[in-house]
Amino acid sequence: MEENLFNKILTRVHADEITTSNFYKDEEFENFIEILNEDIGKFKNYTYDGKAQDLIFKGLKKFSPLATKYGQFLKYLEVEFDKLVVPCIILIPLNFLNDNVLKSDLSLTDNIKLFKTEKANTVQKLKISKKKSALEKYVETTIYAKLLKEHILLAKDKNFFNFPILAININCINYQADNESSIITEATYSFIRMLDYSSPRDGYGWGILDQDKLPTRLYGVYYNEVGTSPKAPYNNGYGYSGRFKFSPYLDINSTEFIKQIDLFRDLLVKFCNNCFLDKRKIDKKTVLKIEKWQKAVLLYNTAYEFASIEKYDECLLQQIIILELLFLGNSEHNKRVALCDKITPFMENNYGADSDAIKEVIENAYKKRNKFVHEGQSICYNFSTFKSLNSHQGLIRGMKPFAYGGGDIPIDNIKLLKNLFVLIGKIITKY
Numbered sequence: 001m002e003e004n005l006f007n008k009i010l011t012r013v014h015a016d017e018i019t020t021s022n023f024y025k026d027e028e029f030e031n032f033i034e035i036l037n038e039d040i041g042k043f044k045n046y047t048y049d050g051k052a053q054d055l056i057f058k059g060l061k062k063f064s065p066l067a068t069k070y071g072q073f074l075k076y077l078e079v080e081f082d083k084l085v086v087p088c089i090i091l092i093p094l095n096f097l098n099d100n101v102l103k104s105d106l107s108l109t110d111n112i113k114l115f116k117t118e119k120a121n122t123v124q125k126l127k128i129s130k131k132k133s134a135l136e137k138y139v140e141t142t143i144y145a146k147l148l149k150e151h152i153l154l155a156k157d158k159n160f161f162n163f164p165i166l167a168i169n170i171n172c173i174n175y176q177a178d179n180e181s182s183i184i185t186e187a188t189y190s191f192i193r194m195l196d197y198s199s200p201r202d203g204y205g206w207g208i209l210d211q212d213k214l215p216t217r218l219y220g221v222y223y224n225e226v227g228t229s230p231k232a233p234y235n236n237g238y239g240y241s242g243r244f245k246f247s248p249y250l251d252i253n254s255t256e257f258i259k260q261i262d263l264f265r266d267l268l269v270k271f272c273n274n275c276f277l278d279k280r281k282i283d284k285k286t287v288l289k290i291e292k293w294q295k296a297v298l299l300y301n302t303a304y305e306f307a308s309i310e311k312y313d314e315c316l317l318q319q320i321i322i323l324e325l326l327f328l329g330n331s332e333h334n335k336r337v338a339l340c341d342k343i344t345p346f347m348e349n350n351y352g353a354d355s356d357a358i359k360e361v362i363e364n365a366y367k368k369r370n371k372f373v374h375e376g377q378s379i380c381y382n383f384s385t386f387k388s389l390n391s392h393q394g395l396i397r398g399m400k401p402f403a404y405g406g407g408d409i410p411i412d413n414i415k416l417l418k419n420l421f422v423l424i425g426k427i428i429t430k431y
Contacts, residue, residue, distance in 0.1 A: 001035045001070050010065040013057070020057055039074055044278035045081045047175035055080045081173065087143045088177035088223040090168040092185050094192070095215035096208055097164045098254035105134050108265040111169040113138060121161035123153050135165060142169050145224040145237020152220070156241050159216040168268075172276055174223045178240050180275040183298060185219045186246050187271045190301035191264055192257060194425045197304075199256035201403055208251045208399055215248040247305055247398030267429065271297060293431050296322045300424060307401035312379055312409050312417060313372050315401075319420040320369055323362070326431060336366040343427070350430045361419045368416065379413040 009032045012018045023029050036056070040046045059076050099117040106114040115138070120129040126149055132140075139147040152160050166188060170177055222239040257264070274290050282290075303318035323339055327346075332338040340359045347353035371377040401421070402414060 001032075001039070003070055005032060005035075006070040006073065007065050007068075010060055010063060010068065013060040014065060020053065040077065040081075042279045043078050043081060044276060045078075045085055045173050045176065047081065047084065047173045049175050051084060051173075051175075052081075084173045084226055085171055086174060086223050086226055086228075088170050088172060088174055088221060089139055089143055090170070090177065090181045090184060091220040091222070092166040092168070092188050093160060093162070093216045093219070094164050094166055094188075094250060095162075095248050096211060096250045097252070097257065098202060099164055101254040101258050102164060106261065108261065109269060112265065112268065113167045113169075114261075115165045115167060117164050118149070118161040120149070121153075122158070123150055126150050126153070135167065138167060139222065140232070140234050141230075143222055143224050143237060144228045144230050144234055145222065146234050147222070148236060152241075156220075157216045157218045159214045160218060160220075162213045162216065168272060170272065170276065174221075174238070176276065177223065178221050178242075181219060181221045181240075182242055182245060183294070184272055184275060185242070185244065186301055187294070187297050188268060189244075189246060189250065190297050190304070191267045191271075192250060192252060193304050194300055194428065195260045195264055196252040196257055196400075197421055197425055199253040201251070201400060202253050202255065208249045208396060217244050217248045218242065219244065246301055247308070247396070249396060249398030251308075251398060251400040251403070263429065292325050293428070296326050296424075296428055296431070299325070300428065303421070303424075304401060305397050307417060307421075308399045309395045309397050310380075310409070312413065315417060316365065316369055316372070316379060316420070319417070319424060320365055322424050323427075326427060336363060343423075346427065346430075347423075351426060358423070361416065361423060364416055365420060368413065379409060379416075381408045381410065 005028075009018065009029060012028075018026055018029050023033075033056075037048060040048070040052070046052075055077060059073055059080070062076070063073060094114075102114070102116050105116055108114060115133075115135040118133055118135065120126045120133065136147045136149070139145065149161065168184065218241050220239055220241050222237055224235070224237040228235075228237075271294060274294060277287075277290070279287055299318055299322045303315050303322065306312070306315035306318060323343065324335060327342040328335055328338055340362050343362065344353075344355040344358050347358055348355055368379050372379065402418060
């Protein structure tokens, strides 16, 4: 920011030309805030809500015009924002994870816990049970507030406690926890599906089509005020609920998931850490790589869900987008060749993979993609395969792709999509 603009704003605030009641009408102040917000967003801890507004005006009143540099003002804001950090918890129900395979609650890290399904998971059971669950105790001792289970069941979602719950503790400003919780929740489901992709279904049964409990479509973010006492008794604290932006169905092999829990933990920790970086301490190239990886994780979820409802052309497009996102810039002209040149050494170095086999998959993917994009030619058959109305199979977004048979797509094209899912999963776990 130009020091001239900053000093103009300081002078006008001290003259009461710009105040908390009229700043939104001022074009010069709007330009100032736009530049300031960009710099604030690079802090490790930041917020854009009313607390930020109060601190900005407090700082502008604190510093004298002409005697203060913009950098000093930024440093002041950073220190004040750091004082707003509180312990926050994101609660993510893992729908259809089989509770029976969890022998006990799991501590994945100091800040990530997996809790078995709540026994008191209905209002009626809560009224009978007087004993606090492990999840309730963990919330209380982490954020110094009660977990209002009855309120969640009555006002939010009666299915919230039907399945095991993942609890992620993050020390940050509550605005950040709420802001990042949506993608952290989706990344959680994406990683679980990714690691499960090559596993058989539990008992080779009907998976999510044969469940007697309904999934929740909510996750929760909970915290308390700055300076809250860590000692009981605890108050109700504060919280938000957010809706999944994806299918709430996890059609996975729970036993295999537990076997891969360490890799899941490592990927989730990496994703969460990347959501709360001090970007000023990292070079732009590394920041760009991190952002691409996070986008690829979320796009994997999208491709998976397209395949789950047999939208195979859309799935193929998403898969290619992921590969291009991770390996290509805007300057490559022949993307097929450039992608082969970059992916093959990556896979050879990390997995000892056969470069010819990888090139064949990529070239085939582009061939099919180009026919669809430029000629409208689907990778599916041109005729419909009708399903009986009495068939036990239905198309539910989130059900495991290719696991239930059916679909009007040639075997070779199914093989292509499967190979791409495996390839992308391997790349994301090592990227």
